[in-house]
Every structure is written in structure tokens, then in C-alpha cells.
Amino acid sequence: MLDPDNAPVGVDPTRSSVARVYDHLLGGNHAYAIDITVAAQISAAMPEVADVALENRSFLSRACRFISRETDVRQFLDLGSGLPTAENVHQVVQRLHQDAKVAYVDYDPVVAAHGKAILQENGDTRFVLADIFDPQSILENPDVRDLLDWEQPIALLAVAALHHHNGERGKPAEVMGQFIDRLPAGSFVVISHVIDPSDGSEDDEILQKTLDVIHRGSMRDITARTKEEIRELFHGLELVPANGETEADIVPVADWWPDGPRYRPPTIAQRIIAGGVAIKR
Template sequence: MARAYDAALGGKDNYAVDRALLAQLDAAVPEVRSIALTNRAFLIRAVRFLCYHAHIDQFLDCGSGLPTAENTHQIAQRLNPEAEVVYVDNDPVVLAHGRALLEENDYTHFIAADIFRPEQVLENAVVRSRLDFDRPLALLQVATLHHHGADEGLHPVEVMRRYIDALPSGSYVVFSHFLDPENEDSALAQRVQGILNAGISRGYFRTRAEIEEMLVGLDLVDPGIVVADDWWSDGPRLGELPAAARCIVAAVGRKP
């Protein structure tokens, strides 16, 4: 999925099989790339908000994906050059590319771990040495949990509960997820889910109630759980959102 996202964002770190998956999705849902673009734009705005307004200077980015334009460390370190960022992924291609890219960045690190097994991440020596759990930090689960099935190890709600429980008070969670809007757009969501689950990838569109359950224990920053494009948009919308962009929601929450 990391390479498919890279292809959707216009990156070059992907292969023919990844572009074939994207082409299949494009054929079924022509505007499907808007999911990736909307999600990346939300990430940029959320990290900028946390650095500038919440004064967060340490980030744990789970399921970082392949390095592309405007990654978490680039956004954060533009505002605070000493912001610490630890990326987590278990894709060997992601780790190789990431470590090569960040060789000379003393404040940014990649670790290999399964983000759906929180203890692997939270007990990692690099995470514990580079991030200070005695003061607030930001956990990023951006477009991750919708690739994890409820029957694949820990339930997604339990995954998030363990992460949230481990965060110190005053920490923030940045979160986005595929949405089953339970309206006329649900047919599109089901088409995309069917294509993803027919191959080696996985993708699950969940209802608002299911997504809310993953964020229990957080005070959601206004405007709460909204279509990702609407989370503190950079300006007024000049046209209608494509249906695909209405099928991914985002939120930022603070742990009391």
C-alpha cells in the first residue's frame, strides 16, 4: 500500500504492480486519487497546527509510507528545526528509502515495527530514547487503521486504545480513516473496498460510529470528525468535492 499511495501522489518509488492496482482503482472510481491527495493535505495542515498552535515538538508517525513531498519531519522542522520525528513502518522498501533519505538528519529516525501491535512500537528502544514520554507528543495514525481488519490480530479499537493509554497527558492524536458514509456514496466505498480486498492489499470503509469508537479518550479539536478536506481547510472550496474525497474523514484529538 505504501507504494500504491506513492503512485497516487505522483511519486517515483513504485513498481508496475503498484501502478496496476492504482489503474484498476481509477477505472472503477475515476476520482480515487483524491483520497490520497486529500489525506496528504490534511496531514500537512494537522502537523502545522500542532507545531505552531499546540507547541508540540515530538512526533511518532505510524505507517509513515514512502518518503515523498511534505513529510511529517519536513513540515515540523520547517517550524522547529529541532522537532523530533520517529517514523514507523514494516515495509523493507519504505525503511531502505527512508533511512537513506534521512542519513544526515539527527532529529528524524525510522524504525521497523508492526504498527498494529502497539507494544512493538511503544517498547522500541529508539522510540523510548528519542521521544520523551514525560511530556506531550503527537501520535500520527493517518490512513493506517483502515488497512487493518477487525479479525487480523488486535481489533482496531484495541490498537488505538493501547496507543492512547500510553500517551502522556496533553498529547495529541492525528487520525484519518476511510468512511462508509451510509448514504449514496456507500456504493463507491464498497467498490474500492472490493478491489483492495481482492488483491494483496486490504482496505475497510467503516461507519462514523465505528471510527468514533477508535478515538474514545480524546477531546476532539473543533470541528471534530469531518471529511478530511474540511479539517481546517486552507481556504474556501471553489467546487464540489468528488465522492471519493467524501469517503475519508479526519480528526485531531487531545488526551486530557
């Protein structure tokens, strides 16, 4: 657990952070007491919440492997990357192509400090402290512009990030539109997002209970969105069909080209977060 007395400048150790709660759920140790408390509260409402984090992380790895193996894209911009853990984007893609470049972006100073420390010897990565809901602060950032060639295809990653946009500063699709408009042809966009069943099912009830816990706490809010709303985040790009399906659509991330067949019925953790991968022609 992190020592609150040695918190970096700009960090309030009495207020939870999305990145640190997520890291704790993944088994990391970069959390303050408040983050551990919030994780426990969320887990009480949805005991499978740690599995949600793991499913999301697995989807990120599979999507990056797909892009690295099956396309010529060698540049990645990871929005809302969170704390570096095992199997980070640069580890996945640089294992396949040593010259792949990765720019990470997060708003949490703890994340930025730790990220810069572990990446300082990797010349093909950068960690930028910025708000992903202020696209121009990233698109015009000197480190991002220096690392990535915007004349060549880029993989834009917004994995478990956009559901932290509650719409107060415009629709999240408009935010993504600013990024997507700058991407050259041949680029890819990867998105995962908490999905709102809106069907009165048990999943719907558990989700609402979980969101109520989050909204009462100190962590940044989470807004669930319907399949149609998640599709809008891709701004009309062509979705890659998932798992051999002939028609591409938003799917639970656990169903996006899993590493093997499923022998058991999907859990709520596998149903509650959805997304996809799209290409800009």
C-alpha cells in the same frame, strides 16, 4: 519504476504494497509493476482515488502545522508513514521548530530502506520497521524510546493507516488504546480513515466497488468504518472542533480547517475519507 531483480530482502515484488501504491498515486516513482497495476485497477473503480491520497496528505500537513504552531508539542510519532515524499512530517514541523523530533513507523522493508537513507543526516528523526498493529513492538523499540521523551507531550499520527486493520487481531480501537494510554497529558492524536456512508448512496456504491477491487488484489485489505466507529478510534479523547464549528465531530478531512474557502461542491474524494484531531487532557 523499481527493479524487481534488486528488491530488498523480505520484499516480494509480485505482491503490491499499500505504501508503494499510495506513493504512485501521489506521483512518486518507488513502485513495482504490480503496484502500478493495482493503482490502475483501483482508479478504474474510483477515478478520483489519486485525489483521495492528495486530500489525505494535505490534511496531514495542516494538522501538523496546527500542532506545531498552536501547541508546545515538539515530538511526533507517525504510524504507517508510507514512503517519504514531498512535505513529510519532519519537513513540515522542523520548518517551524528545528528541534522537533519525528519517528516514522512502517512495515514495508522498501519504505524503511528508503526512509532511513534520506533521513540519515537528520539527527532528530528515526525510521523504524515495525507493524503498527503490534503496539508494544513500537512502544518498546529502542530507537523510538531513544528519540522521544515519553514524559513530554507527543503527537500520535495514524493517517490513512487504521483502515488496513480488518479486526482479526482485535478491534482497531483497542490497538489505538494501547498507544493512547502511554501518551502523557497534553498529547495530540491525528487520525484519518476511509468512511463507510452505509446509506445506499452513489458514494456508498462506488466505495463498495472500489473495496471489491482491493479485496480481490494482492494489496492488504481496506476496511471502511462508520463515523461512530472512527470516533471510537480516539478512545474518548477530546476532539478539536473543525473549521470553527462549536461542536467537535468526525468530519471529511477536506473540511478540517482547509487552507481556503471552497467554491465547488465536494467530490467523492473529499467525502470518502474522514477523521479529526484530538487532545489528551
